[in-house]
Amino acid sequence: MNYPNGKRKTVINTVKTSVSNRGMSLEEDINTSNAFYLASDEAIIHKKPTPITIVKVDYPTRNKAKITEAYFKLPSTTDYNGIYKGRYIDFEAKEIASATAFPFACIHAHQIKHLEGVLRHGAIAFIIIRMSHYGIDYLIKAEDFLNYYKNADRKSLPYSWIKENGYEIKYSYQKPCDYLRVIKEIYEV
Amino acid sequence: MNYPNGKRKTVINTVKTSVSNRGMSLEEDINTSNAFYLASDEAIIHKKPTPITIVKVDYPTRNKAKITEAYFKLPSTTDYNGIYKGRYIDFEAKEIASATAFPFACIHAHQIKHLEGVLRHGAIAFIIIRMSHYGIDYLIKAEDFLNYYKNADRKSLPYSWIKENGYEIKYSYQKPCDYLRVIKEIYEV
Numbered sequence: 001m002n003y004p005n006g007k008r009k010t011v012i013n014t015v016k017t018s019v020s021n022r023g024m025s026l027e028e029d030i031n032t033s034n035a036f037y038l039a040s041d042e043a044i045i046h047k048k049p050t051p052i053t054i055v056k057v058d059y060p061t062r063n064k065a066k067i068t069e070a071y072f073k074l075p076s077t078t079d080y081n082g083i084y085k086g087r088y089i090d091f092e093a094k095e096i097a098s099a100t101a102f103p104f105a106c107i108h109a110h111q112i113k114h115l116e117g118v119l120r121h122g123a124i125a126f127i128i129i130r131m132s133h134y135g136i137d138y139l140i141k142a143e144d145f146l147n148y149y150k151n152a153d154r155k156s157l158p159y160s161w162i163k164e165n166g167y168e169i170k171y172s173y174q175k176p177c178d179y180l181r182v183i184k185e186i187y188e189v
Numbered sequence: 190m191n192y193p194n195g196k197r198k199t200v201i202n203t204v205k206t207s208v209s210n211r212g213m214s215l216e217e218d219i220n221t222s223n224a225f226y227l228a229s230d231e232a233i234i235h236k237k238p239t240p241i242t243i244v245k246v247d248y249p250t251r252n253k254a255k256i257t258e259a260y261f262k263l264p265s266t267t268d269y270n271g272i273y274k275g276r277y278i279d280f281e282a283k284e285i286a287s288a289t290a291f292p293f294a295c296i297h298a299h300q301i302k303h304l305e306g307v308l309r310h311g312a313i314a315f316i317i318i319r320m321s322h323y324g325i326d327y328l329i330k331a332e333d334f335l336n337y338y339k340n341a342d343r344k345s346l347p348y349s350w351i352k353e354n355g356y357e358i359k360y361s362y363q364k365p366c367d368y369l370r371v372i373k374e375i376y377e378v
Contacts, residue, residue, distance in 0.1 A: 051238040067259040086311030088277040122275030
C-alpha cells in the first residue's frame with residue numbers, strides 16, 4: 001500500500017523481533033550458527049542425524065543404494081552435541097506455537113534421562129526453546145529445567161517461568177541462534 | 190570331516206582370539222559395550238544414527254510415517270561421541286579384513302578434519318580398528334594416527350605400525366570391545 005509520501009509501508013515487519021519473520025526453522029538457524037562456530041573454530045557442535053530403522057534397500061545402479069522402506073525411530077538422546085573449550089555440550093531444541101507454556105510432552109522420557117546423565121558427568125546441557133508467538137529463542141539450563149520438571153504438578157513449563165529463568169538468545173545474520181554467546185555469559189568455561 | 194578318533198576337526202575356529210569367532214560386528218560389540226557403560230553409569234557414549242537424505246515419506250496410516258525414498262549421505266563427523274568423567278569423547282570405528290595394513294580410504298576427509306578439530310578443542314579422540322584376520326581390536330590415538338597420516342608417503346597404516354603404536358582392546362562378555370579400559374590406562378582423566 002502506498003502512502004502520500006510515496007513510501008511503502010511494510011506491514012509484515014511490525015512484529016516484535018526479527019526471529020519470526022525470517023521463515024527459517026529453529027533447526028536451520030541452529031545449523032547455520034553451528035556452521036559459523038565451526039568455520040571460525042570456536043566450537044564443534046553438530047546435529048545428530050534423524051534416527052531411522054532401515055527395512056529395505058535397493059541397488060538400482062551399482063554404486064547408488066536406494067532406501068525404499070524405513071521408519072522414524074524415537075531418539076534416545078538429544079539432537080545436538082559437541083565440544084567447546086574442552087567441555088562437552090549437549091542440548092535439545094524445540095519450537096513451539098503456544099504463547100503460554102512449553103508442554104513437557106515435547107521432550108521424550110529418554111531425552112530427560114539423557115540430560116540428567118550428561119549433567120551428572122559434567123556436561124554443559126540445556127534446552128533451546130523457540131517461542132514462535134513472541135519470536136524469541138530462550139536457552140534453559142538443563143539443571144533448571146529438570147528441577148522444575150521433577151517438582152511440577154503441571155504438564156508444561158509456563159511462559160512466565162521461561163521468561164524469568166531462561167536466557168534470551170540473540171539473533172544475528174551469521175548466527176541466527178547465537179547460543180554460544182549465552183554459554184559464554186552464564187557458564188564458567 | 191571326520192578323523193580316526195571320531196572327533197570332528199573344526200577348522201574354522203582355529204584363529205588366534207575369540208573376537209573373530211563371535212560373529213558379531215565391531216559396531217554391535219561397541220554398542221553392547223556402550224550399553225554396559227551407560228547402565229553402570231561409567232560413561233554416556235552413543236553411536237550417531239546413519240546420515241541419510243529423505244526424499245519421500247508416505248503416511249499409510251495416520252500415525253505411522255513410512256519413508257519410501259532415501260539415500261545414504263557421507264558422514265561429516267565420526268560415528269561415536271559422548272562424555273566420560275567430564276571429557277568429550279569422539280571416535281571412529283572400522284573393521285578391516287586385510288592382514289597387512291589399514292587403508293586411509295576407510296576414513297573420509299571430513300572425518301580426518303573432524304578428528305583434528307575435536308583434538309584441538311580438547312577431546313579424547315581415537316580410532317578403533319578391528320583387524321578381523323588376527324581377531325584383535327586396537328585403539329589408535331587420533332594424534333598418533335594424524336601424525337602418521339600427514340607424513341605418510343603411502344596410502345595405508347601398516348600392521349606393524351598398528352601393533353607398535355596401537356593399544357589392544359580386551360574382550361569380555363559384557364564389554365566385547367572394552368575401549369574405556371584402555372582410555373583409563375592411557376589418558377589422564
